[in-house]
Amino acid sequence: MTAAPYVPEPLPPDGIDWEAHIPQIASANRALARYDGILQAIPNPELLLSPLLTQEAVLSSRIEGTQASLEDVLRFEANPKERINDAALADIQEIINYREALHAAVDALRTRRLDTALICDLHRILLTDSRGMDREPGCIRNIQNFIGRDAYVEHAIFVPPAPEMVPGALEDWEAYLHREEKDVLVQLSVLKAQFELIHPFCDGNGRIGRMLVPLIMYEKGLIRSPMFYISAYLERHRPVYYERLLAVSRERDWNGWIAFFLRAIEEQAEENGKKAKAILDLYDEMKRTVPEVTRSQYAVAAIDAVFRTPIFSSSEFYDLSAIPKESGAKILRDLEESDIIQLVQKGRGRKASIYIFPRLVVITEGDRL
Known part of the structure; x- marks a missing residue:
């Protein structure tokens, strides 16, 4: 029925x-x-x-x-x-x-x-x-x-x-x-x-x-x-x-x-x-750490880019941050060497490298952890 x-x-x-x-x-x-x-x-x-x-x-x-x-x-x-x-x-x-x-x-x-x-x-x-x-x-x-x-x-x-x-x-x-x-x-x-x-x-x-x-x-x-x-x-x-x-x-x-x-x-x-509080605390920590690690005038732009999308390609990072490619590549190397970001997939030829900002992903997916 x-x-x-x-x-x-x-x-x-x-x-x-x-x-x-x-x-x-x-x-x-x-x-x-x-x-x-x-x-x-x-x-x-x-x-x-x-x-x-x-x-x-x-x-x-x-x-x-x-x-x-x-x-x-x-x-x-x-x-x-x-x-x-x-x-x-x-x-x-x-x-x-x-x-x-x-x-x-x-x-x-x-x-x-x-x-x-x-x-x-x-x-x-x-x-x-x-x-x-x-x-x-x-x-x-x-x-x-x-x-x-x-x-x-x-x-x-x-x-x-x-x-x-x-x-x-x-x-x-x-x-x-x-x-x-x-x-x-x-x-x-x-x-x-x-x-x-x-x-x-x-x-x-x-x-x-x-x-x-x-x-x-x-x-x-x-x-x-x-x-x-x-x-x-x-x-x-x-x-x-x-x-x-x-x-x-x-x-x-x-x-x-x-x-x-x-x-x-x-x-x-x-x-x-x-x-939200954990993200804000992480952001404040990165505002102290990233300028020290990169010694770059583009440190804040770099931080904003990785917070907007915590898994990203190198080309996406340059676009989001509006950082010139040469400076951006150095910042990515500095962030990787400092364990702030991790390389997920190495770029080859015209293929961009893929990176992850793991601490932000962990906070965001907290309900699954």
Whole structure:
């Protein structure tokens, strides 16, 4: 027997037990405020936290089944001509698209507010030249979709709203997005769940839903930079994540979902804060060490380049840092001899050498270590 399509209730949902959530609301907001304090102390968060953004793209895509790691993506970008199999290339393209969509969102939010039209723009970027490119990128679906273990709707675990209900459900979702609420994190948890349950696209709904978390935090003024990475927690707790969402659709158990999501915010804020602080400490250490090691006027440019992408080719390093090739080659030799960077692949002929800045990769991938 086929499950009936989910019928989204108007937002905010009835039955939120505000009193029961007060302790978790308080601790999640405190953790987020501490994280935002660390963000504000970072002189150039877009540059220094760039590897964390790529890792968020890796983990959000992994929830959907990709296998590529942060190292796979950075190695590919350092040497895009290297031969890899089609499945690995498809994984990497999805991750790069996710990161590009987040960059586009941050740029767009400087001049416009978050709405369904902007979300459609992000979806178009997400599916460009990837496995979902034939699934109507940027278009709200006009067919019935479902989530299941096979291609038969009769076996579906979850059936989203019928296509004729989707535009109205999204209008209600957007109206709630722009309303005032007693607590923004509870509002965010409701918006996140409802978006994924509406499942407005033919593909990519989970990734867009996770991308919305930092964007809504930023738009609502909870964080000064739209850099909050939720996917590590959701990947670690994937069965519970799906169970809590299904409980909303089947039993209207919003309180179970809200409690789960507030815990996710709190724990991930702590983890993100530790990583951001570790990156900032490493950056400060390199600002002392690299000038001593290289004795170069280009030391700061070199540091910024290796923090932007901790696996890189020599030619990429010259481009990112704008350091003349001769000076850049000497700096790379000095950094390698001092064990700050390591040679991954020696260049031959016109092929550039590939290097890694291992301490930054270790911090970024901390959840896997």
